[in-house]
Amino acid sequence: MNEIQTTFGQIMKKDQHMPWSKSVKFLPCLLLLLALSWACEAYAWQPRNREESLISHREPGPVVGSPRTYILGLDEDLNNLAWRAGVGYRALVRANPDIDPWLPPTGAQVVLPQAAVVPFSAQPGITINLAELRLYLIWREGAETLVRFYPIGIGREGRETPLGKFSVANRAKNPSWTPPPSVRTERPYLPGTVVPGPDNPLGDYWIGLNDHRIGLHGTNQPYGVGREVSSGCIRLYPEHIGDLFYRVETGTPVAIIYQPIKLGQRDEKLYLEVHPDQRGMIADPMAEVLRQKALLGGGSRLDLDRVRQALADKSGLPVAVSAQ
Known part of the structure; x- marks a missing residue:
């Protein structure tokens, strides 16, 4: 797989044939282009390139996406970078075992885990692999089959997200949240219904499954994506659930698997x-x-x-x- 590296060092390197006094004039433009390029891809799902999203349904286990590297700037850490890079926190930490996630050195080169092996069992629809904290969406456009994947947060210990085969039962934009009894036992101060807004843990979108215990939704706490922190539901970054919501419909199959x-x-x-x-x-x-x-x-x-x-x-x- 090709690795795309975006570094300030590469941009600031002097041209061997151009005096530094002249080349420096182009530096603001180059830095602006780099910032715009990163802004366009920030918070994105993977793969971003359509060609890398194409898979053959006759060949199991395709590898999609491409890893990238990122150079940490001043006061950046892996917790904040995970959301902006569109990857899960734990995935980012595991891909960079020698970097302190909270106090990394400025200028450290970080691997962004933006490539993945599609699970053998993945079929058109949604496949959620709890072991990797990732959701795969496979769909067909004419004769072509495409895939994209999103990091997810899942159920914590004692409230594990269940395995099995499900389907999308309902969808809602700007949902209200009625805390279930299990959550109310832990947090009795919660209101009977949490209305849409910044305090609603479901975020802006809800995709309910035919197992009424769980669903897919956004979040008002994005830093929980890529971790085992929920009460059993599957949470996605706000930008990702907004994309997924409009790509599924009632009846879309959902398989929740465990394949480390x-x-x-x-x-x-x-x-x-x-x-x-x-x-x-x-x-x-x-x-x-x-x-x-x-x-x-x-x-x-x-x-x-x-x-x-x-x-x-x-x-x-x-x-x-x-x-x-």
Whole structure:
């Protein structure tokens, strides 16, 4: 996968054939272009490039999107960057294990986890993989199949988001929120109904499932996206739920799965994406990789040393594991 790197250092580097006194005149324009470029992609879902969104429904495990790097500025931290980069907080931290998420050094190069292996079982509709805190939307436009993914927040310990197959039952813009009994027990001071507005934890959009315990919604606390903090519902960044809301309808299938290990392929190369197995459901990680390789088929062979390293790192990034 190609890595796109946006750094102030690259822009400020002098041209070998241009005197610095002349090249500096262009610096404000270059910095403005960089700022505008970042602003256009800030808070965005992935992939942004339509070509990278196209997948073949006959080939399981496609790798979509591309990782990027970002140079931290003064007083920036990973908590704030996650929202602006359109990625989940935990995903960003795992992709950058050597960087202090709260007090990172200015100028540190951060990997943005904006690439992913699409789960084997993903079909047109919504697939939510709890293990990676990510939602996939697959849809068809004529003869083409496209995918995009969004980071999510899910249920905390004791209030876990359930697994299973569901469908969209209802949709609402500017929803009111009636706290369920479980939430009211914890917070008895809540009103009977929370009206739409900045204090409403559902945000601006609600997508209800046929299991009335849960739904997909926005949030008035974006920093909870990419974490296990909800009472069971799936929360998305405000910008993402606004996009998803208009792409689904009543009856859209929703599959909630748990797959911490995903093997995929791009350009005849194998990629392994590994997340922590929080629920302890994978007894033998290597056996799981080999099982998925058998399902993928193809002529590429696994480099088992690379596989072992990816299983140990659990970076959440698609890592090349093809044998040379």
